[in-house]
Amino acid sequence: MQPKQALLSFDQSPPLSAPLRFFLTAPLFLVLAGLLVAVEGEALFASRWTPAALAATHLLTIGFMLQVMLGALIQILPVLAGANLARPALIAAIVHPGLSLGTLALAGGFLAGSTAWLYGAGLLLAISLLVFIAAAGWAIFRVPSTSPSIRGLKLSLLALAIAGGSGLFMLLALAGGWAVPLPALANLHAGWGLAGWSGILLAAVAYVVVPMFQLTPGYPARPAWWFPVAVVLALVLWSISVLLDADGLARGAQGLLALSGVAFVLQTLKLQSGRRRARADCTFRYWQGGLYASLAALLMLLLDAFLPALSTAPAWPLLFGVLILVGGFLAFIIGMLYKIIPFLLWFNLQHQAAVPGKPVPSMNKLLDDGEMQRQMRTFFAAFALLTAAVFQPDRLALPAGMIFALAGGWLGWNLLQAALRHRRHRLAGTS
Amino acid sequence: MEFPAERTVDARFMEPPQPFVATMEMLDTLQPGEEMLLLLYREPHPLYRVLQQNGHRWQTELQPDGTFAVRITC
Numbered sequence A: 001m002q003p004k005q006a007l008l009s010f011d012q013s014p015p016l017s018a019p020l021r022f023f024l025t026a027p028l029f030l031v032l033a034g035l036l037v038a039v040e041g042e043a044l045f046a047s048r049w050t051p052a053a054l055a056a057t058h059l060l061t062i063g064f065m066l067q068v069m070l071g072a073l074i075q076i077l078p079v080l081a082g083a084n085l086a087r088p089a090l091i092a093a094i095v096h097p098g099l100s101l102g103t104l105a106l107a108g109g110f111l112a113g114s115t116a117w118l119y120g121a122g123l124l125l126a127i128s129l130l131v132f133i134a135a136a137g138w139a140i141f142r143v144p145s146t147s148p149s150i151r152g153l154k155l156s157l158l159a160l161a162i163a164g165g166s167g168l169f170m171l172l173a174l175a176g177g178w179a180v181p182l183p184a185l186a187n188l189h190a191g192w193g194l195a196g197w198s199g200i201l202l203a204a205v206a207y208v209v210v211p212m213f214q215l216t217p218g219y220p221a222r223p224a225w226w227f228p229v230a231v232v233l234a235l236v237l238w239s240i241s242v243l244l245d246a247d248g249l250a251r252g253a254q255g256l257l258a259l260s261g262v263a264f265v266l267q268t269l270k271l272q273s274g275r276r277r278a279r280a281d282c283t284f285r286y287w288q289g290g291l292y293a294s295l296a297a298l299l300m301l302l303l304d305a306f307l308p309a310l311s312t313a314p315a316w317p318l319l320f321g322v323l324i325l326v327g328g329f330l331a332f333i334i335g336m337l338y339k340i341i342p343f344l345l346w347f348n349l350q351h352q353a354a355v356p357g358k359p360v361p362s363m364n365k366l367l368d369d370g371e372m373q374r375q376m377r378t379f380f381a382a383f384a385l386l387t388a389a390v391f392q393p394d395r396l397a398l399p400a401g402m403i404f405a406l407a408g409g410w411l412g413w414n415l416l417q418a419a420l421r422h423r424r425h426r427l428a429g430t431s
Numbered sequence B: 001m002e003f004p005a006e007r008t009v010d011a012r013f014m015e016p017p018q019p020f021v022a023t024m025e026m027l028d029t030l031q032p033g034e035e036m037l038l039l040l041y042r043e044p045h046p047l048y049r050v051l052q053q054n055g056h057r058w059q060t061e062l063q064p065d066g067t068f069a070v071r072i073t074c
Helices: A017-046 A051-081 A088-112 A115-140 A148-176 A182-214 A221-244 A247-273 A282-306 A308-312 A315-352 A369-389 A393-430 B018-029 B045-053
Strands: B008-010 B035-040 B057-062 B068-073
Touching: A017 A051, A017 A088, A017 A315, A017 A369, A017 A393, A051 A088, A051 A115, A051 A148, A051 A182, A051 A315, A051 B045, A088 A115, A115 A148, A148 A182, A148 A221, A182 A221, A182 A247, A182 A282, A182 A315, A221 A247, A247 A282, A282 A308, A282 A315, A282 A369, A308 A315, A315 A369, A315 A393, A369 A393, B008 B018, B018 B035, B018 B045, B045 B057
Parallel strands: B008 B035
Antiparallel strands: B035 B068, B057 B068
């Protein structure tokens, strides 16, 4: 090691447990969502508004997606933006159980139609989101937007506040029986949550990790700066159109949103085609699958902006949901987990928990590529079955749910095995 | 940003932690006041922290193709 390298202050990194606790429990929510699909079967696919569909959606979006995203942000804010989260272990200790229990209460509240469970879920989720948004906002809004990633992180955090706020408002309205236009609000809530928070965050992270992990060229600067702004602009216009009941404005906003997403997806596919890494690893394949599924979903959104009659078919929103959530966001997130977790564990062994005289196992040894490949094939089989189940729920809901639960459980098992291998290596040096 | 090749670390297709290692190795060869150029597709915030600790100055420019060009003064 060069003398100057030794000065790299690894103690700035948050403790390993802060992000890892989110990553290790998030797959359990995939298992629960899969089992719910299997148990409820055809009834879940009757409409996006069934209690089971709402419960399954939030097990995926909060239980899995939000958990992994918040855990990852705790870890990567210093790397992505030079912004340090104060007291990361304390924040994780509040947000992780709050989100986990809040999601379970929310899903239970939907399924049982229980007001008490919904209020409990609202309280837990509100506390978790407030703590995280305050801490991350304090860190990120104090650094200048010197890169498109930092601009994206700031705007995505604002979108999370709006998605969370609108979700909590609807939850109170549902539990309290208030007369509010729930379907229109739910669409906005989903828009701010999926496009505003998840979509912009995904892009902000992709600007860094796609070239870094997949050895592709970089994202051209101008579209990278504008993508987060275009998405927020579209969402603001869409929100105004709901307030003013202006249908034309809503369609224009939906079109802008879809086109912005399509541009990002096509750009990423183009970069991937220029990658320098010959071997297509698991992360690359997960991302490719995610990009094509997202493209299909975004084209549906675009088509719907001009031919609104299409989305009146009950299968339309369900198909869109399966494509964007399972085929898109879940695939991106699992693909990234398979890079981030071995790297974090390896980094920790290398620099923070080094065992003198004992060589650090490679990242491949911590998380075997074959294990990831087999899990990935199961996941994409589940995705294909879920897509088909939208059209034939009576025959396919049960196998789709079971295979999806298996893929989720397998992911959890793979991540746990990696964490245990890390632990064994660390303990071997202390005994 | 024109720079002699022998004072440039083109880390755009390197895997971490190679860009960091190559930059620190080149900095070790420079005299105080001399400059080097680091090219990569992300802003190297962890490197900035080390540069700051070691008393180096730097200036970063984002180019249209997405390259961050970091000019570092030893």
